[in-house]
Amino acid sequence: xxxxxQTGFQDASSPIMEELMHFHxxxxxxxxLISTLVLYIIALMLSTKLTHTSTMDAQEVETIWTIxxxxxxxxxxxxxxxxxxxxxxxxxxxxxxxxxxxxxxxSYEYTDYEDLNFDSYMxxxxxxxxxxxxxLEVDNRVVLPMELPxxxxxxxxxxxxxxAVPSLGLKTDAIPGRLxxxxxxxxxxxxxxxxxxxxxxxxxxxMPIVLELVPLKHFEAWSSSML
Numbered sequence: 701x702x703x704x705x706q707t708g709f710q711d712a713s714s715p716i717m718e719e720l721m722h723f724h725x726x727x728x729x730x731x732x733l734i735s736t737l738v739l740y741i742i743a744l745m746l747s748t749k750l751t752h753t754s755t756m757d758a759q760e761v762e763t764i765w766t767i768x769x770x771x772x773x774x775x776x777x778x779x780x781x782x783x784x785x786x787x788x789x790x791x792x793x794x795x796x797x798x799x800x801x802x803x804x805x806x807s808y809e810y811t812d813y814e815d816l817n818f819d820s821y822m823x824x825x826x827x828x829x830x831x832x833x834x835x836l837e838v839d840n841r842v843v844l845p846m847e848l849p850x851x852x853x854x855x856x857x858x859x860x861x862x863x864a865v866p867s868l869g870l871k872t873d874a875i876p877g878r879l880x881x882x883x884x885x886x887x888x889x890x891x892x893x894x895x896x897x898x899x900x901x902x903x904x905x906x907m908p909i910v911l912e913l914v915p916l917k918h919f920e921a922w923s924s925s926m927l
Contacts, residue, residue, distance in 0.1 A: 701836070701867070701893045710867040713886050713913075717869030719783050727776055734772070787869075790883050793851035795844065801854075801861030801874035801896070804903035808842055811853075816926055822906045835905065836893045841912045845919040846889050852882045859901065865894035865909055873898060886913040 702710055712718040798809040802819075809817040823837040844850050854863050854872045861874035865884070872882040886892070896907035914922070 701833075701891075712867065712869070713888055713890065713892060714868045714884060715887065716783070716787055716883075716885075717867060719786065720869050723779050723783055726779060730772060730776065787883070790851055790881070791849065793883065794848040796851045796853060797842065797844070798853045799855070799863055799874070801856040801858075801863070801900070801907075803858050803901050804896075804907050806863070806907065806909065808840075810923070813923060813927065816923060818926075820910075822908050833893070836895070836908045836910070838908055838910045841891075841910045843912045843914060843919060843922045844884075844886070845916045846886045846913040848916065849883055849885045852884060854880045854882060860898050861896050861900050861907070862898035863894070863909065864897040865892050865911060867892050868911070870894070871897055884911075886911075889913050889915060 709717075709721055709724070712721050796811045798811055800807045800809075805822070806820045807817065808820060818840045820838045820840045820842065822835065823832065823839055825834055828834060828837060852863070852870075852872070854874045855878060856874035856876045858876065860876075862871060863874055863882075864871040868884050868886065870882055870884055872880045874880070890913055892911040892913065894909035894911075896904060896909075898904075900907070
């Protein structure tokens, strides 16, 4: 999860988030190079009185500053499209969880099990135990197996919501009457926090999401105890 005054991304805990962070660094380096070049040229033009009279009509220069931006856009677009298709691709998910947004809580249904569903409400500040996080802790965590592909089916029963877990690279809108799909796979166990990321009413700030990723044997023990 994020820490106070953090300016960068949260630590990546899924292959998709790692790819997104690499793409961010790749694009940011291109932006830095372009910004440095433009600032250098502006400083040069302001600080020197020398003028090349034939530059204004140079066909070669116009060709270069037309082709070069096109090449830069291709260098940005190709990795972006690759990650976009990776995020949409779902290969034989091991588990499917249906997530429904409400004002102002989430409900979860493990569709591979006959009767495994629950609501997840934020824990009030007065009921927090030592070490629990204010506005982020819930009464029922979503327990999932790590290192296995999990499909999330996300919808809403009232207004627009958005199911987002930054460290896993997830952010999917919950729209009434529509079933959206997302895939997650964690590379390590732990607690992963998120929140509703679509303004959905007066208690929009009080719809936290907590995923507890555990080894498969611990998940099987938990699911057996819940049935």
